[in-house]
Amino acid sequence: MVGSGRSVLELLQQAGQARDTGAFDKAGKLCRLVLKSHPKQTDALHLLAILALDNNAFAEADRRFRAVLALKPNSQQALLNHSIALCELGRAEEALAQCDRALGLGGEDARGHALRAAALGALKRGPEALGSYDQAIARAPRDAELHFNRGNLLRELERFEDAIASYDAALAIAPEHLGGINNRGTALRDLGRYEEALKSYDRALSIDPKSWQAHNNKGNLFNAMGRLDDAVAAFEQAIIQAPRNPEGYYNLGNAEQDRGHYAEAMQCYSKAIAIRPRYAEALFNRANAARRLKLYKKALADYAAAKRENPNYPYLDGHIAQVRAQVCDWSRLDAERALIDQVRRGERVCEPFRLLSLSDNENDQLTCARRWVADTLSRGAEAPRPTNKNDGPIRVAYLSPDFRNHATSYLIARLIELHDRRQFRILGMSFGPRADDAMRRRISAAFDTFLDVGGVSDQVAAEMLRAEGVDIAVDLAGYTEFARTGILARRPAPVQASYLGYPGTMGAPFIDYIIADGWVIPGASRPHYSEKIVYLPDTYQVNEDKADTALPPSRQDAGLPTRGFVFCCFNQSYKIRPRVFEVWMRLLCRTPGSVLWLLHDSAEGSDNLRREAAKCGVAPERLIFAPRVGGDAHLARHALAGLFLDTLPYNAHTTASDALRAGLPIVTCVGSSFAGRVAQSLLQSVGLSELVTQSLDDYEALAVRLAQDPDQLARVRNTLAANSATHALFDTDRFRRNIEAAYLEMHRRQQAGEAPADLAVAAG
Numbered sequence: 001m002v003g004s005g006r007s008v009l010e011l012l013q014q015a016g017q018a019r020d021t022g023a024f025d026k027a028g029k030l031c032r033l034v035l036k037s038h039p040k041q042t043d044a045l046h047l048l049a050i051l052a053l054d055n056n057a058f059a060e061a062d063r064r065f066r067a068v069l070a071l072k073p074n075s076q077q078a079l080l081n082h083s084i085a086l087c088e089l090g091r092a093e094e095a096l097a098q099c100d101r102a103l104g105l106g107g108e109d110a111r112g113h114a115l116r117a118a119a120l121g122a123l124k125r126g127p128e129a130l131g132s133y134d135q136a137i138a139r140a141p142r143d144a145e146l147h148f149n150r151g152n153l154l155r156e157l158e159r160f161e162d163a164i165a166s167y168d169a170a171l172a173i174a175p176e177h178l179g180g181i182n183n184r185g186t187a188l189r190d191l192g193r194y195e196e197a198l199k200s201y202d203r204a205l206s207i208d209p210k211s212w213q214a215h216n217n218k219g220n221l222f223n224a225m226g227r228l229d230d231a232v233a234a235f236e237q238a239i240i241q242a243p244r245n246p247e248g249y250y251n252l253g254n255a256e257q258d259r260g261h262y263a264e265a266m267q268c269y270s271k272a273i274a275i276r277p278r279y280a281e282a283l284f285n286r287a288n289a290a291r292r293l294k295l296y297k298k299a300l301a302d303y304a305a306a307k308r309e310n311p312n313y314p315y316l317d318g319h320i321a322q323v324r325a326q327v328c329d330w331s332r333l334d335a336e337r338a339l340i341d342q343v344r345r346g347e348r349v350c351e352p353f354r355l356l357s358l359s360d361n362e363n364d365q366l367t368c369a370r371r372w373v374a375d376t377l378s379r380g381a382e383a384p385r386p387t388n389k390n391d392g393p394i395r396v397a398y399l400s401p402d403f404r405n406h407a408t409s410y411l412i413a414r415l416i417e418l419h420d421r422r423q424f425r426i427l428g429m430s431f432g433p434r435a436d437d438a439m440r441r442r443i444s445a446a447f448d449t450f451l452d453v454g455g456v457s458d459q460v461a462a463e464m465l466r467a468e469g470v471d472i473a474v475d476l477a478g479y480t481e482f483a484r485t486g487i488l489a490r491r492p493a494p495v496q497a498s499y500l501g502y503p504g505t506m507g508a509p510f511i512d513y514i515i516a517d518g519w520v521i522p523g524a525s526r527p528h529y530s531e532k533i534v535y536l537p538d539t540y541q542v543n544e545d546k547a548d549t550a551l552p553p554s555r556q557d558a559g560l561p562t563r564g565f566v567f568c569c570f571n572q573s574y575k576i577r578p579r580v581f582e583v584w585m586r587l588l589c590r591t592p593g594s595v596l597w598l599l600h601d602s603a604e605g606s607d608n609l610r611r612e613a614a615k616c617g618v619a620p621e622r623l624i625f626a627p628r629v630g631g632d633a634h635l636a637r638h639a640l641a642g643l644f645l646d647t648l649p650y651n652a653h654t655t656a657s658d659a660l661r662a663g664l665p666i667v668t669c670v671g672s673s674f675a676g677r678v679a680q681s682l683l684q685s686v687g688l689s690e691l692v693t694q695s696l697d698d699y700e701a702l703a704v705r706l707a708q709d710p711d712q713l714a715r716v717r718n719t720l721a722a723n724s725a726t727h728a729l730f731d732t733d734r735f736r737r738n739i740e741a742a743y744l745e746m747h748r749r750q751q752a753g754e755a756p757a758d759l760a761v762a763a764g
Helices: 008-020 024-037 042-054 058-071 076-088 092-104 110-122 126-139 144-156 160-173 178-190 194-207 212-225 228-241 246-258 262-275 280-292 296-309 316-326 333-344 352-356 362-376 407-418 438-446 458-467 523-528 578-590 603-615 631-640 654-661 678-685 696-708 710-724 732-751
Strands: 394-400 424-430 449-452 472-475 495-498 513-517 532-536 566-569 595-599 623-626 643-645 666-669
Touching (some): 008 024, 008 042, 042 058, 042 076, 058 076, 076 092, 076 110, 092 110, 110 126, 126 144, 144 160, 178 194, 178 212, 194 212, 212 228, 212 246, 228 246, 246 262, 246 280, 262 280, 280 296, 296 316, 296 603, 316 333, 316 352, 333 362, 352 362, 394 732, 407 438, 407 654, 407 732, 424 438, 472 732, 495 732, 513 732, 532 732, 566 578, 578 603, 578 696, 603 623, 631 654, 654 666, 654 678, 654 710, 666 678, 666 696, 696 710
Parallel strands (some): 394 424, 394 472, 424 449, 495 513, 513 532, 566 643, 595 623, 643 666
16 A cells, blocks of 8 residues: 555556646656555656657656566557657667567557557658558548648658648548648648639638637638738737747747748747747848848857758758858858759758859759759649640730849840830739839830739749730849749740849749850750750840939049049959959059958948958958949949949849949950859940959959050940940840740740740841
């Protein structure tokens, strides 16, 4: 006898009843009371282990189950319960071994097969796990939980239709199984069947209006549909129902970030992290929001924290490298080299766009792009659909997040206005940040049809393009920020092309063509592009044929010294790399009284560049940083510079055409990738091939010669001024004829049933 005349059996019965009512502390006290006089009482030891499981104390549960099994090694239930603790501790191989031991004892109960399936699932052995669930269901066909868990496994395996069938089986047994209703909705969402998914979540809420999971899932659905305001409202409801659950705050942060509310997003992520300090996803996305607010130190700190929590976090290293490049922090070039090696091995370490400024190896860029497509775009991908013959105007749709005050629109707006409406109907599809600026109003008015799909899903956006009968879809974003490549992955048009916004291969099977020229993609580079190449004459880059002019500011107003040569580079700071910067510093040393005029992005970036200058023996004050100003004022101030210095491995693009339009010569060095050969293309098309060099030594020598020989520089300026009016670079109508010839041939091939092929357009 133990206690106050109570038997061991009575105490264990009371402990079990206490556990059943949630009185875990009382149950534990009763078990310990038994063990005080009977330290090897296995039922009490087992119940204490189960109580540790109930409290998520998995390490304690592991220890206690081992104590039970040391006394009773053939306890089937102890072996199975131990497998649960081991799975939770990430020791799935050991969990599987315990399940196999339990099942080897006979009985073949359904629970044993179900727990074995869970261990196999944790080991990513999906087909075997599915077999174990089938074994369990054969023994307990009316167990709704087994059908539910089988559905969850099928959803992880991306067998969404089969998952829905399993959820339906669970719901046939238990019609109000909230997990089954919710997860069925999520499988429907994964299939893009959004309205059906919404009905599932609403059904769950009709059963339990306080279900935070249903509100949360509804928010994720609205986010996928692009209904961001509705998503925010749903996540706020989820938070009301579960204020200590970090997932609600995390998802609300994602929705706010998608709305462009980056400060609000950071606050949401901070609340999630306060609840779960080691929340890697929240740390990563808070870093993304901070980066967009140019809070680069905060972004780097959060990226580093996320990496500590999950060293294999997908694509995180690329974000860290990009932010370091943005602030010109070159202290970890060894990490960049390691990252490029990982890209080469096909690892998920860097998004394609971020690699362009870190490496000029085109094969690495192709490997990176293909990895990204397989990882992020394969689920929504569709095969090309049969299309009707089109004898009317060819319907061309341009897709972009940048139909606003943005470099892409500055380049392409005039082309949209000039397209030949006798042969073409021109549509615009807009997404990305909302805007109501002068360029947005101009370019939206230039399209025959303008579709803003900021509030709809990729699938619905693709269906809208199909409904418009689009013949050729032209992606102007590629993998740049705010791109929605998933629209084109759904194959809304029979011909799909990449143009202008992304200077590299997309590595995507759903992109048929890349529009380029022989300078940016020479023949030797052809094997590194998955697309067929459309070679335009002159240059691939379209430009405005007219531009407003403004009076330049005084040197004093621009912050420049009243005397001395001004070297200039208005490229974004992440394009400034150590090798080129060292050349620039030598130019300053070799040109007395000169200064280097750069674009200000952040205090960190400016400070780092000044420190690097001092290391090179250049007074930091010889670096002068220009604030960002509007288009006309920005063009006008180029007149104060003597020479524009290009960057490698990522050239000036729109900034190069801005400088040339303003009459400012550019010295460039030809790189080894599309992004590093753009300035060459522009200079060739304006008749200034003499400013194109093949090595950094030649680049430096030419820049010094021009800075020190005013007569030679004046001749170059005069040539640029004359050629701007007569050569191809700023002749938008000439470019229109060339690209329309390309569209006509793409369309002809498709209508004739011919496969895409490399095309060379003759000068029009």
